[in-house]
Amino acid sequence: MAQSQDNVISLRGIVNRFGKQVLHDGLDLDVRRGEVIGVVGGSGTGKSVLMRTIIGLNRQAAGTISVLGQRMDQISDSERTKIEARWGVLFQNGALFSSLTVAENVQAPMREHTDLSPQLMDELAALKIRLSGLPAEAGAKYPSQLSGGMKKRAGLARALALDPDILFLDEPTAGLDPIGAAEFDQLIRNLQQSLGLTVVMITHDLDSLVAICDRIAILIDRRIRVGTLEEHLKDEHPWIREYFHGPRARAAGIGAR
Numbered sequence: 219m220a221q222s223q224d225n226v227i228s229l230r231g232i233v234n235r236f237g238k239q240v241l242h243d244g245l246d247l248d249v250r251r252g253e254v255i256g257v258v259g260g261s262g263t264g265k266s267v268l269m270r271t272i273i274g275l276n277r278q279a280a281g282t283i284s285v286l287g288q289r290m291d292q293i294s295d296s297e298r299t300k301i302e303a304r305w306g307v308l309f310q311n312g313a314l315f316s317s318l319t320v321a322e323n324v325q326a327p328m329r330e331h332t333d334l335s336p337q338l339m340d341e342l343a344a345l346k347i348r349l350s351g352l353p354a355e356a357g358a359k360y361p362s363q364l365s366g367g368m369k370k371r372a373g374l375a376r377a378l379a380l381d382p383d384i385l386f387l388d389e390p391t392a393g394l395d396p397i398g399a400a401e402f403d404q405l406i407r408n409l410q411q412s413l414g415l416t417v418v419m420i421t422h423d424l425d426s427l428v429a430i431c432d433r434i435a436i437l438i439d440r441r442i443r444v445g446t447l448e449e450h451l452k453d454e455h456p457w458i459r460e461y462f463h464g465p466r467a468r469a470a471g472i473g474a475r
């Protein structure tokens with residue numbers, strides 16, 4: 219398969235297995251520059267493992283990964299560090315450092331990847347905190363003092379710390395009430411458009427898929443099927459039919475499209 223310049227991520231022939239359990243068996247995926255791509259699939263199909271594989275926290279058994287035009291297995295450690303600075307990750311539980319304030323959490327990637335002055339880091343952290351929809355005073359708080367929704371926003375602020383090109387989100391709206399989830403979706407969409415981000419978002423949330431995803435990648439039968447919602451609606455695979463035509467889909471207004 220050809221790899222276009224406009225693909226910020228290209229996976230070819232990815233195999234992931236744990237013991238006898240084969241999660242991905244020759245999976246291909248291209249993520250286009252500037253799109254929001256939703257990753258869905260049944261429980262245990264390896265959505266999180268796939269994200270961890272792309273960002274190098276899990277080593278695939280076979281296959282290749284290219285990010286921003288670089289083959290991740292063919293670059294030096296210092297080139298890898300540079301690429302890592304161009305993506306931000308919001309993990310499912312926020313993964314904030316509990317002993318650091320929100321501002322210090324946001325500054326953690328800056329300390330790791332830059333030599334900015336403390337004053338500049340303070341100003342940048344305040345900016346990212348505001349961008350993520352948190353009040354300025356949240357910067358001085360510790361994660362334990364924040365609500366679930368605020369923790370997600372703090373995690374988002376940290377993911378944006380280095381002005382990334384790519385944002386990885388693992389179930390960003392899980393645990394939020396419907397209004398909080400819709401607000402978070404809108405925030406992601408606004409940031410994606412204003413900052414020109416490419417977003418890879420694992421989600422179970424059909425509302426999010428409809429609201430903000432340009433394309434949807436479905437993990438199924440150990441591979442991936444990518445398309446628009448309209449294209450998936452025509453897919454006859456039983457899991458996909460059930461997913462997009464079931465009661466939850468109707469509640470999200472999908473049947474009406």
Ligand SMILES: Nc1ncnc2c1ncn2[C@@H]1O[C@H](COP(=O)(O)OP(=O)(O)OP(=O)(O)O)[C@@H](O)[C@H]1O
Pocket residue numbers: 236241259260261262263264265266267268
């Ligand atoms: N490091 C590991 N060692 C062994 N097994 C693992 C490891 N990481 C993940 N798994 C297994 O791989 C499977 C897929 O895990 P993963 O968390 O990616 O699923 P998921 O699609 O994100 O599921 P969910 O929607 O339930 O969050 C699970 O059965 C999990 O137990």
